[in-house]
Amino acid sequence: MSGFDFLTTRFETALGWGRKFSLFHYPFITACCGMEYMSAACAHFDIDRFGAGLTRFSPRQADLLLVVGTVTHKLAPVLRTVYDQMLEPKWVIAFGACAVSGGIYRNYAVVQGIDRIVPVDVFIPGCPPRPETVLDGLLKLQDKIQGQRQDWRWARKT
Amino acid sequence: MASPTRLERSARPGSMLLNMGPSHPAMHGTMRIMLELDAERIVNAECEIGYLHRGFEKTCENKTWFNLLVYTDRLNYVSPLINNLGYAMTVEKMLGVAVPERAQLIRVLVSELSRVADHLTCLAAMAMESGAFTVFLYLIKAREYLWDVVEFTTGARMTTSYIRIGGVRADLHADWRAALAAAVAETRRVLKDVSGLLDNNSIFVGRTRGVGAISREDALSYGWTGPCLRSTGVPYDVRKARPYLVYDRLSFDVPVGENGDNYDRYAVRMREMEQSLRILEQAAALLPDAPPLPDGPVIEPEEAVCRSRRRRAVERVRLPPNLEGSEKERLPGLATSDGPVTVPAKEDTYTTMEGLIGHFLFFMRGKGIRPPKGDVYFSVEGGNGELGFYIVSDGTDRPYRLHLRAPCLHIVSALEELIKGRLVADVIPTFGSLNMIGGEIDR
Amino acid sequence: MGPEDLIEAVRKRLGPAVEAATDSFGDPVLILRAEAVRPALAALREPPFDFAVLLDLTCVDFAATEGRFELVYHLYSLAGNVRLRLKASVPAADPAAASLAGLWKNAEWLEREVFDMFGVRFEGHPYLRRLLTYEGFEGHPLRKSYPWRLEQPRIPLKEGP
Numbered sequence: 001m002s003g004f005d006f007l008t009t010r011f012e013t014a015l016g017w018g019r020k021f022s023l024f025h026y027p028f029i030t031a032c033c034g035m036e037y038m039s040a041a042c043a044h045f046d047i048d049r050f051g052a053g054l055t056r057f058s059p060r061q062a063d064l065l066l067v068v069g070t071v072t073h074k075l076a077p078v079l080r081t082v083y084d085q086m087l088e089p090k091w092v093i094a095f096g097a098c099a100v101s102g103g104i105y106r107n108y109a110v111v112q113g114i115d116r117i118v119p120v121d122v123f124i125p126g127c128p129p130r131p132e133t134v135l136d137g138l139l140k141l142q143d144k145i146q147g148q149r150q151d152w153r154w155a156r157k158t
Numbered sequence: 159m160a161s162p163t164r165l166e167r168s169a170r171p172g173s174m175l176l177n178m179g180p181s182h183p184a185m186h187g188t189m190r191i192m193l194e195l196d197a198e199r200i201v202n203a204e205c206e207i208g209y210l211h212r213g214f215e216k217t218c219e220n221k222t223w224f225n226l227l228v229y230t231d232r233l234n235y236v237s238p239l240i241n242n243l244g245y246a247m248t249v250e251k252m253l254g255v256a257v258p259e260r261a262q263l264i265r266v267l268v269s270e271l272s273r274v275a276d277h278l279t280c281l282a283a284m285a286m287e288s289g290a291f292t293v294f295l296y297l298i299k300a301r302e303y304l305w306d307v308v309e310f311t312t313g314a315r316m317t318t319s320y321i322r323i324g325g326v327r328a329d330l331h332a333d334w335r336a337a338l339a340a341a342v343a344e345t346r347r348v349l350k351d352v353s354g355l356l357d358n359n360s361i362f363v364g365r366t367r368g369v370g371a372i373s374r375e376d377a378l379s380y381g382w383t384g385p386c387l388r389s390t391g392v393p394y395d396v397r398k399a400r401p402y403l404v405y406d407r408l409s410f411d412v413p414v415g416e417n418g419d420n421y422d423r424y425a426v427r428m429r430e431m432e433q434s435l436r437i438l439e440q441a442a443a444l445l446p447d448a449p450p451l452p453d454g455p456v457i458e459p460e461e462a463v464c465r466s467r468r469r470r471a472v473e474r475v476r477l478p479p480n481l482e483g484s485e486k487e488r489l490p491g492l493a494t495s496d497g498p499v500t501v502p503a504k505e506d507t508y509t510t511m512e513g514l515i516g517h518f519l520f521f522m523r524g525k526g527i528r529p530p531k532g533d534v535y536f537s538v539e540g541g542n543g544e545l546g547f548y549i550v551s552d553g554t555d556r557p558y559r560l561h562l563r564a565p566c567l568h569i570v571s572a573l574e575e576l577i578k579g580r581l582v583a584d585v586i587p588t589f590g591s592l593n594m595i596g597g598e599i600d601r
Numbered sequence: 602m603g604p605e606d607l608i609e610a611v612r613k614r615l616g617p618a619v620e621a622a623t624d625s626f627g628d629p630v631l632i633l634r635a636e637a638v639r640p641a642l643a644a645l646r647e648p649p650f651d652f653a654v655l656l657d658l659t660c661v662d663f664a665a666t667e668g669r670f671e672l673v674y675h676l677y678s679l680a681g682n683v684r685l686r687l688k689a690s691v692p693a694a695d696p697a698a699a700s701l702a703g704l705w706k707n708a709e710w711l712e713r714e715v716f717d718m719f720g721v722r723f724e725g726h727p728y729l730r731r732l733l734t735y736e737g738f739e740g741h742p743l744r745k746s747y748p749w750r751l752e753q754p755r756i757p758l759k760e761g762p
Contacts, residue, residue: 032235042298074735107213208733381707561659571710
């Protein structure tokens with residue numbers, strides 16, 4: 001490095017910066033939106049450019065839960081269990097109209113929006129959302145992560 | 159709360175019970191497989207489905223014939239256009255309408271595009287779950303090219319609602335020929351690559367050959383159709399057995415396998431995609447370019463509405479971009495003219511009283527499409543096999559009962575038997591090769 | 602073998618099990634007596650008819666108007682490339698029919714689905730359990746008497762990790 005060898009920042013900002021670009025996501029894929037999730041995650045649209053390329057297939061290793069598709073009453077307890085298994089800090093994206101509000105399925109079987117089961121940070125509308133919309137939603141989540149108060153109890157304990 | 163399942167009741171004391179799913183890394187879609195294990199060997203298995211039961215059939219009973227088309231998109235969501243086709247043709251069979259030849263060719267074109275995309279996705283997921291991530295990336299890349307053509311044509315990537323009762327919604331995009339040729343060439347290249355990566359790959363072959371094998375008799379007894387049945391050597395294909403559209407005029411082979419194992423299911427799908435690409439080329443050659451729209455002054459819809467208060471506008475009306483391709487001049491080639499079955503031309507709706515009345519008569523409750531009383535079954539060859547609709551009409555504006563014969567349900571019902579006695583690792587490629595699609599199996 | 606010949610041959614073979622034979626939009630349809638369904642379908646599975654595939658099994662609710670549920674079976678014969686639709690009515694008050702388990706392997710799941718959606722019991726079914734909805738679901742959603750949007754109490758969520 002030439003010119004300068006230090007920079008000043010707030011610890012919270014640095015932590016938020018680190019967190020927003022290292023999102024390990026767990027895709028909870030149930031339905032049609034999974035196809036667009038595949039497109040977004042693959043080479044063509046490449047979600048990896050935004051630091052969220054690492055798919056973890058265990059909720060215990062993930063900090064971003066992508067709920068992709070319709071959640072029915074039968075599946076609701078499963079979604080809750082997966083959410084509970086994730087470690088803090090964690091974020092949830094509701095991917096697609098069905099996850100957001102039940103979408104076109106207003107009937108006896110479908111949960112009318114996953115916010116009845118788990119807290120949601122970003123809602124991505126669309127039936128299914130295009131991959132560009134997905135990337136936009138991800139950027140919105142990153143903004144949110146950067147701006148929010150970081151949870152760093154682990155540092156205070158020492 | 160829940161009573162014990164058959165597996166729990168019959169399990170020997172001391173054997174290990176393992177639960178795969180409903181949300182499992184190596185499963186696309188939600189399904190629960192309960193396994194009774196003796197070390198790594200599966201003694202007994204039980205599948206539970208229904209995690210994506212979205213009440214499709216009940217919803218359809220409460221929607222008009224025209225409106226429920228959007229729900230068919232989301233059945234087999236990997237090849238929505240074939241679902242549209244199956245539903246539209248079933249209703250057409252009841253109505254007894256004839257579809258123009260151009261629309262039939264377009265239907266063949268888009269449904270073959272969907273079939274290739276369906277097989278690509280199935281193999282991509284199967285390969286990824288067996289550890290071949292590169293193949294997944296390659297195949298999804300090919301699917302993107304195909305979906306670009308679909309988007310060019312229909313305006314949407316997946317949930318298109320493009321094939322309507324009585325025809326198709328709009329004509330092909332002006333540049334479709336070049337786009338299709340590029341997509342076909344790209345898909346061929348990818349298939350060649352994938353074939354080189356997997357055909358003799360010892361890991362892939364080891365996990366698929368001889369695994370999940372089913373006999374011809376069992377496959378029939380389970381009601382298998384489509385590529386999975388053909389992998390056992392039965393050349394049953396709805397396109398050949400009961401030709402619909404213009405399939406009897408196109409030349410294509412029905413690839414069959416021998417052993418009915420995972421590898422054969424993979425190989426049959428690979429070869430079927432080549433045949434579908436062949437069909438695409440033939441259909442493209444048969445399909446003439448759309449005649450250019452007449453020249454002359456064009457006015458905006460708002461202006462046409464204003465002007466039509468005084469006198470009928472003679473100029474052509476410019477349609478908004480989302481209606482591109484469904485101009486009045488184009489409609490005769492795209493939709494049937496028998497009765498009020500299709501959406502009337504928008505230009506008339508904008509400019510004339512009769513057109514507006516026609517529009518209302520089509521969309522109003524109690525009006526519109528009303529097939530005669532009776533019940534009908536019709537099927538098309540979907541990505542997974544025979545996709546059939548059984549519809550009961552009571553002569554009103556909505557179906558009395560609509561039942562989907564989901565090919566997937568029959569195929570997955572055999573999974574328990576396929577994996578019994580095998581190792582846990584064999585579940586994954588077997589499940590992948592069956593191509594379980596949640597929207598179709600659970601409806 | 603044309604549809605008329607097929608219907609004629611099947612009627613001859615099944616005798617009094619067949620109540621009527623009709624035609625619906627060009628599809629041959631046979632109406633069976635409910636108690637004769639299993640033996641009749643077992644006979645159709647054998648040569649000379651060879652209906653090796655049970656294409657589909659579903660049910661239609663005519664309870665409000667006619668007091669019955671109609672079971673609809675679709676058979677397919679590879680050898681003859683023919684489809685046949687068979688129907689049988691069961692009383693809506695106590696819907697029950699003989700199971701086809703043992704004849705076709707997919708019958709088990711198909712009957713579970715009909716049981717789940719319509720509440721038709723299948724006598725002799727080895728494992729009659731709900732297929733698509735969950736245990737604890739009250740009612741049968743595809744019956745016309747079930748409101749389209751009636752939600753069930755959700756399965757209770759577990760609290761805490």
